Amino acid sequence: MSAHVSIGGIPRIGIMESKDEVIRKRLLIDGDGAGDDRRINLLVKSFIKWCNSGSQEEGYSQYQRMLSTLSQCEFSMGKTLLVYDMNLREMENYEKIYKEIECSIAGAHEKIAECKKQILQAKRIRKNRQEYDALAKVIQHHPDRHETLKELEALGKELEHLSHIKESVEDKLELRRKQFHVLLSTIHELQQTLENDEKLSEVEEAQETSMEADPKP
Amino acid sequence: MTIFSQSVSPCGKFLAAGNNYGQIAVFSLSAALSSEAKEESKKPVVTFQAHDGPVYSMVSTDRHLLSAGDGEVKAWLWAEILKKGCKELWRRQPPYRTSLEVPEINALLLVPKENSLILAGGDCQLHAMDLETGAFTRALRGHTDYIHCLALRERSPEVLSGGEDGAVRLWDLRTAKEVQTIEVYKHEECSRPHNGRWIGCLATDSDWMVCGGGPALTLWHLRSSTPTTIFPMRAPQKHVTFYQDLILSAGQGRCVNQWQLSGELKAQVPGSSPGLLSLSLNQQPAAPECKVLTAAGNSCRVDVFTNLGYRAFSLSF
Numbered sequence: 001m002s003a004h005v006s007i008g009g010i011p012r013i014g015i016m017e018s019k020d021e022v023i024r025k026r027l028l029i030d031g032d033g034a035g036d037d038r039r040i041n042l043l044v045k046s047f048i049k050w051c052n053s054g055s056q057e058e059g060y061s062q063y064q065r066m067l068s069t070l071s072q073c074e075f076s077m078g079k080t081l082l083v084y085d086m087n088l089r090e091m092e093n094y095e096k097i098y099k100e101i102e103c104s105i106a107g108a109h110e111k112i113a114e115c116k117k118q119i120l121q122a123k124r125i126r127k128n129r130q131e132y133d134a135l136a137k138v139i140q141h142h143p144d145r146h147e148t149l150k151e152l153e154a155l156g157k158e159l160e161h162l163s164h165i166k167e168s169v170e171d172k173l174e175l176r177r178k179q180f181h182v183l184l185s186t187i188h189e190l191q192q193t194l195e196n197d198e199k200l201s202e203v204e205e206a207q208e209t210s211m212e213a214d215p216k217p
Numbered sequence: 218m219t220i221f222s223q224s225v226s227p228c229g230k231f232l233a234a235g236n237n238y239g240q241i242a243v244f245s246l247s248a249a250l251s252s253e254a255k256e257e258s259k260k261p262v263v264t265f266q267a268h269d270g271p272v273y274s275m276v277s278t279d280r281h282l283l284s285a286g287d288g289e290v291k292a293w294l295w296a297e298i299l300k301k302g303c304k305e306l307w308r309r310q311p312p313y314r315t316s317l318e319v320p321e322i323n324a325l326l327l328v329p330k331e332n333s334l335i336l337a338g339g340d341c342q343l344h345a346m347d348l349e350t351g352a353f354t355r356a357l358r359g360h361t362d363y364i365h366c367l368a369l370r371e372r373s374p375e376v377l378s379g380g381e382d383g384a385v386r387l388w389d390l391r392t393a394k395e396v397q398t399i400e401v402y403k404h405e406e407c408s409r410p411h412n413g414r415w416i417g418c419l420a421t422d423s424d425w426m427v428c429g430g431g432p433a434l435t436l437w438h439l440r441s442s443t444p445t446t447i448f449p450m451r452a453p454q455k456h457v458t459f460y461q462d463l464i465l466s467a468g469q470g471r472c473v474n475q476w477q478l479s480g481e482l483k484a485q486v487p488g489s490s491p492g493l494l495s496l497s498l499n500q501q502p503a504a505p506e507c508k509v510l511t512a513a514g515n516s517c518r519v520d521v522f523t524n525l526g527y528r529a530f531s532l533s534f
Contacts, residue, residue: 120461127462130478131425134445135438 036076043069218534220513223497224275224282226295229504231262232497232511233282233298234519235272236534240264241284243298244532246499246507249521259532263299267291274325276334278348281306283327283334288319290336290346311336311344311353326367330374331390337364337378343388357388359395365430368419370439377421383414385428387439399442401428407435407447417468418457425478427464429454434466436478446480455514456496465510465525467493473512475525489531490516 043066050062219237226233230247242261249258270287277283282293291305313320320339327334328345333354337343341364343357362381369376370387375396379385387397401407402414409432417430425445426437434454436446454468463483464476469492472485493514499507509529510522517534 123462127478130462133479134436138438138441138443138445 036073039069039073039076043073218517219271219494219515220517220519220534221271221273221286221494222275222284223495223511223513223519224277224284225497225499225501226282227277227279227501227503228295229499229501229507231295231299232499232519232532233275233277233284234513234532234534235267235275235284235286236517237271239266239268239270239272239286240534241267241272241275241282241293242534244519246509246521247504249530249532250507250509250523259530261532261534263301263303264534265301265303267293267305270321273321273323273338276325276327278327283325285322285325285336285338288313288321288338290322290325290334307351309346309351309353311346312356313340320363323363323365324367324378326369326376328369328374328376328390335367335376337367337380339363341380343367343376343378345390355390355393357393357395359386359388359398360384365415365417366419368421368426370421370423372423377419377426379416379419379428379430381415383416383431385416385419385426385437397439397442399437401432401435404432404444407433407444409433412453417453417455418466420457420459420464422459425459427457427459427466429457429466429468434476436464436480446478448474448476448480449482450474455492455494458496458498460498465496465498467496467512467514473510473522484526486522486525486527488512488514488520488528489518490514490520 046062046066046069050059050066053059053062220234221237222235224233225231225246226243230245232244232246233241234244235241242264244260245258245262248254248262251258267284268286268289268291272284272286274286275282275284277295280295282295282298284291284293289308289310291308293303293305297303310319311322322336322338324337325334326337332348334346334348335343336346341358341360341362343364344353345355345357346353357376360378360380360382364378364380366379367376368378374390376388376390377385378388383400383402385399385401386395387399388394389396401416402410408414413431415431416428418428420427421439424439426439428435428437429448429450430453434448434450434457435444436448437443438445448464448466450466450468452469454466454474456468457464457466459465462478464478465473466476467473467488471487471489471491471493473488473493473496474485475483477483490513493512495513497511499509499511501507510525511519511532512522513519518531519533520528520531523529
């Protein structure tokens, strides 16, 4: 059932009711019809009265009255038509707004899905960053690799230097030992020679004394 | 009542919780999260007696729910579980050394690439079971005390296990050998001798690992075996997991703690149980509307957090 336009200000029946209901309610509410309906009925009655009337002035005034009632009816009909047009245009306007809102809802849904994906991505990035930070903290506790390498190099050089010194000291020691050995062996030889000489001189003396003792007898 | 374990169904719409009486309750997450949720939606859809002892651990494959507790692992079909009087599909017991005392199974881990299940618990070994044949393929020995928790390092693939002896051991599944050992209590930055040396929870992100328990909750870089960040939480943590750029942990104390990798506490969201033992994140792609964090522990309630910032409501056993 289409929507009924309000005639004469009294809202007629709503959308869902059947034709019988419409007729029944209209008959109940106003037998003759209020406002426009009554006016049309009165016009018809006054037309009939005017046709049956006699005198000229009465007829003329009745005629004027009928004309005015007719123009009132026309006016109210024009008004109703305009209202109907307005309602149609309002409906179109609302349909348009409804569609726009639907579009923007769909757009908002898509944006929400997009943002959710971005949130997941951002959370992953945050997690990676925090993992990196955690490892970096642990690594910071250990000393820097460059420094340790430098220390290692310095220690290596020191070791080399010290081993050189050790070698040279050892060489010196060897040399001195050899020299002492030579000295000591020369002394021994000298000692031996001196002893030998002494022995020889003792033997010679003994021979001399024995030779002196012999020629006497 | 204590709820020890939780597991989300492969369709993402149901949550199973196992308690210390051996019962498993299945809650409908989609009903409880929908706008017409009433009080009955926060009750289980079905509850059944699964084990004789507590259900310490549960995992879900794409068709089955595997639950373990008192030395046996049982499988249930998710499609059948909602009907009353559900029977287990199969039950297996790993080959224990002594048949007198059946040690409990504390942790289950699925290795999807090999289609196998790893069980670990009171007998200090990790048992690998092939899910197709049901045969126990390997037993990894190395721990000296019972094992609390398992984690899978996807890239290698390696399995991490943490236990009462204070060491986190990494095992290579192909060679069945121990690849790396990290003795957490020996590092002074994180050890807390007054709490003990037990490792209660493990989570790994391939390059990084978080573990906690007796020693403080610490983030480790696995390649160099160095502890990088220590999270300042006094209470021992019982469950930890990586989520996006955060680390979520829960333990003694009502709150689910959210940490950033740098060691800062981002948020502490209180739950309704005085202590929490397990966290479960429903990230099944089939049910994005049921994407929630659930926490359960020393009470009959499972807290549901729809947004990590606050507790939305609680399901109750």
